[in-house]
Amino acid sequence: MYLYIAWRQIIFRRRQSIASIFSIALGVGLFIMMSSMQQGFEEDFTNRVISVTPHVQITAERVRPVPDMGREQYDITNVLHVQAFDKIEIINGAAYLQNQLNTMEDVVAVGTNYTGQGLITYGNRDIAIVVRGIDPEKEEKLNGFSGKLKLRHQDSLNLISNAIILGNGVAKTLQASIGDTVTLVTDSGNQDLYRVVDIYQSGITAFDNKTVFVLLKNSKALFGADGPNGINIKIKDPYKAEAFAANISDMTGLNVKNWISENSNIRAELYRRRWINQFIVGTIFLVAGFGIANIMLMNVMSKRRDIAIMQAFGVSPQSIDMIYLIQGCILGAFGAFLGCLLGAALNIGLENIPVSFNAQLTREGFPVAWNSRIFFQGYFMGIVISIAASFFPAKKAAAILPAEVIRRG
Amino acid sequence: MDKIMELQDVGKVMTTGGTNFPILSQVNLTFYKGEYCAIVGNSGSGKSTLLYLLGALDRPTSGTIKIDNVDVSQMSSQSLAKLRNEKIGFVFQFHYILPEFTALENVILPMIVAGTLSEKKRQERAAMLLGTLGLSDRMDYYPAQLSGGQLQRVAIARALANQPLLVLADEPTGNLDSRNSELVFDYFRKLNEEFGQTFIIVTHNTSFVKDCDRIITLADGRVVSDAAAGLCLRERGDKMP
Ligand SMILES: Nc1ncnc2c1ncn2[C@@H]1O[C@H](COP(=O)(O)OP(=O)(O)OP(=O)(O)O)[C@@H](O)[C@H]1O
Ligand SMILES: [Mg+2]
Numbered sequence: 296m297y298l299y300i301a302w303r304q305i306i307f308r309r310r311q312s313i314a315s316i317f318s319i320a321l322g323v324g325l326f327i328m329m330s331s332m333q334q335g336f337e338e339d340f341t342n343r344v345i346s347v348t349p350h351v352q353i354t355a356e357r358v359r360p361v362p363d364m365g366r367e368q369y370d371i372t373n374v375l376h377v378q379a380f381d382k383i384e385i386i387n388g389a390a391y392l393q394n395q396l397n398t399m400e401d402v403v404a405v406g407t408n409y410t411g412q413g414l415i416t417y418g419n420r421d422i423a424i425v426v427r428g429i430d431p432e433k434e435e436k437l438n439g440f441s442g443k444l445k446l447r448h449q450d451s452l453n454l455i456s457n458a459i460i461l462g463n464g465v466a467k468t469l470q471a472s473i474g475d476t477v478t479l480v481t482d483s484g485n486q487d488l489y490r491v492v493d494i495y496q497s498g499i500t501a502f503d504n505k506t507v508f509v510l511l512k513n514s515k516a517l518f519g520a521d522g523p524n525g526i527n528i529k530i531k532d533p534y535k536a537e538a539f540a541a542n543i544s545d546m547t548g549l550n551v552k553n554w555i556s557e558n559s560n561i562r563a564e565l566y567r568r569r570w571i572n573q574f575i576v577g578t579i580f581l582v583a584g585f586g587i588a589n590i591m592l593m594n595v596m597s598k599r600r601d602i603a604i605m606q607a608f609g610v611s612p613q614s615i616d617m618i619y620l621i622q623g624c625i626l627g628a629f630g631a632f633l634g635c636l637l638g639a640a641l642n643i644g645l646e647n648i649p650v651s652f653n654a655q656l657t658r659e660g661f662p663v664a665w666n667s668r669i670f671f672q673g674y675f676m677g678i679v680i681s682i683a684a685s686f687f688p689a690k691k692a693a694a695i696l697p698a699e700v701i702r703r704g
Numbered sequence: 705m706d707k708i709m710e711l712q713d714v715g716k717v718m719t720t721g722g723t724n725f726p727i728l729s730q731v732n733l734t735f736y737k738g739e740y741c742a743i744v745g746n747s748g749s750g751k752s753t754l755l756y757l758l759g760a761l762d763r764p765t766s767g768t769i770k771i772d773n774v775d776v777s778q779m780s781s782q783s784l785a786k787l788r789n790e791k792i793g794f795v796f797q798f799h800y801i802l803p804e805f806t807a808l809e810n811v812i813l814p815m816i817v818a819g820t821l822s823e824k825k826r827q828e829r830a831a832m833l834l835g836t837l838g839l840s841d842r843m844d845y846y847p848a849q850l851s852g853g854q855l856q857r858v859a860i861a862r863a864l865a866n867q868p869l870l871v872l873a874d875e876p877t878g879n880l881d882s883r884n885s886e887l888v889f890d891y892f893r894k895l896n897e898e899f900g901q902t903f904i905i906v907t908h909n910t911s912f913v914k915d916c917d918r919i920i921t922l923a924d925g926r927v928v929s930d931a932a933a934g935l936c937l938r939e940r941g942d943k944m945p
């Protein structure tokens with residue numbers, strides 16, 4: 296009965312109903328869009344960061360003496376300490392540590408590297424860069440290295456001796472391209488010639504502007520190092536990187552970095568943006584809610600006579616209350632459904648708008664996360680807001696005294 | 705005769721802006737099944753107020769009202785609604801037909817609220833009522849497509865939907881022309897004579913009042929006379945200008 300009367304009233308007042316439905320739809324649609332965009336940003340940022348920053352990175356820097364526990368656990372005293380060798384710091388016993396890490400359950404991939412500062416020259420141009428000596432096969436497992444290469448050859452560093460991959464920005468500044476020969480010079484004066492075999496682009500400009508890749512053995516030779524000065528680790532759940540890193544640091548006494556702490560300032564910014572978004576969305580919902588409440592209230596006021604006669608033929612005030620709450624519910628359900636479609640349309644639109652946010656992050660189209668949870672949340676909130684908005688008008692309708700209304704005609 | 709309604713020392717006081725207005729006082733009335741009764745009196749004498757009390761649409765401020773031997777003064781608004789639905793049929797000067805529903809649906813609504821008949825039975829009964837009121841070809845029309853007289857007949861059909869113990873009408877022909885008024889009163893009389901349907905009708909229509917079995921006259925919120933038709937009219941006639 297409630298549903299029957301509520302439904303008839305909704306379709307009879309087509310214009311007001313459509314207005315209510317649209318305001319809910321707008322609220323839900325914008326909520327979905329903003330949440331999807333926010334989550335998209337976060338995921339996109341995380342993916343990019345993770346693609347260039349290892350989840351966990353063991354450095355050659357000693358922060359504590361090797362703890363007893365670590366000693367027992369790794370059995371060998373000379374494995375885990377850093378050796379000063381002509382001021383070149385390396386992780387001694389890295390191979391052993393690598394094996395140990397590979398047996399750990401949380402670990403997906405492990406790769407060693409030697410990274411050092413240097414200068415790259417081509418023609419009469421030179422720039423300071425970071426030379427990363429890597430094992431391409433391990434790097435592939437760690438972060439899908441070849442996916443960020445222009446030619447996408449997984450093994451290009453192994454094709455010729457003294458092969459080098461330039462970061463996109465480095466190549467641009469040098470005006471060097473694939474096939475050109477460049478010179479690497481270290482701080483200590485060592486230098487060598489390298490042939491450019493590919494161009495690397497992660498999308499993080501700061502990284503692409505000052506990084507070049509060579510084979511681990513080349514960089515070790517170039518810098519005169521005996522072993523690697525970094526071990527990169529990919530773990531199953533990147534969000535557990537902090538705890539994992541702390542654990543490894545406890546065991547080895549080395550400075551172990553993790554991507555979360557390394558990027559805490561940007562993450563804080565993302566969180567701030569999330570709160571701002573939520574505030575904006577809350578405001579939109581509030582406005583939509585008041586709009587519906589207002590439409591409903593006007594409707595109740597103009598239907599005083601109808602409500603009075605319904606009471607006269609036996610509809611109780613409680614039922615009147617129910618009829619209006621159900622109207623809110625129906626409008627909310629339709630509005631929220633439409634809002635989901637609107638949200639999906641807005642998301643698709645966003646994905647296809649070309650934009651650049653800042654020098655750090657560039658891409659075509661906004662990053663948008665398609666998450667069914669966001670849609671459910673939006674739908675649910677749409678219905679809740681619209682029921683809440685009909686609460687007061689429904690009470691008002693139920694409080695109508697039929698004798699008063701009918702006496703006045 | 706079956707007693708269907710009893711009012712004892714009923715009074716109604718309304719409060720507006722802190723001031724009390726006594727509208728009805730010391731009303732003692734008893735109604736029996738099958739009565740065909742008119743309530744008359746000057747404008748503002750409290751006729752409508754009394755009628756709403758009789759139909760449990762409003763509560764008295766003093767005294768007790770028993771409908772079908774049940775004291776309604778202390779009942780919850782929910783129970784009162786149920787009682788109105790089952791036992792009372794209202795017809796007002798204005799038709800109050802709901803614009804969202806067809807004529808037929810408007811008549812069906814009180815039956816849906818009652819929830820006793822099957823959908824098919826409800827349809828049949830509503831169609832029958834509209835048919836006897838001469839609206840069989842207008843049943844699926846929306847209120848906007850019907851004339852004032854037709855709408856008032858729909859309202860009468862709706863009042864009769866749940867076979868009420870008592871039909872209460874407040875100037876039911878106030879908005880109708882004389883031909884339509886006659887039609888309505890003839891129909892009421894027919895229902896009363898053939899089926900023993902009880903009617904209490906507030907009206908100014910003298911030809912109708914003449915036809916009534918009992919006439920209750922109000923003045924300043926008090927019952928000043930309660931008598932059989934002939935006697936009452938004579939008394940009134942004396943006073944009329
Ligand atoms: N809320 C109110 N506050 C004060 N007085 C009221 C209120 N409502 C109605 N009255 C008064 O109650 C009296 C009775 O009103 P009622 O509507 O019952 O009269 P009536 O006999 O039906 O008149 P009419 O023939 O004009 O319809 C009137 O004098 C009116 O002014
Ligand atoms: Mg009146």
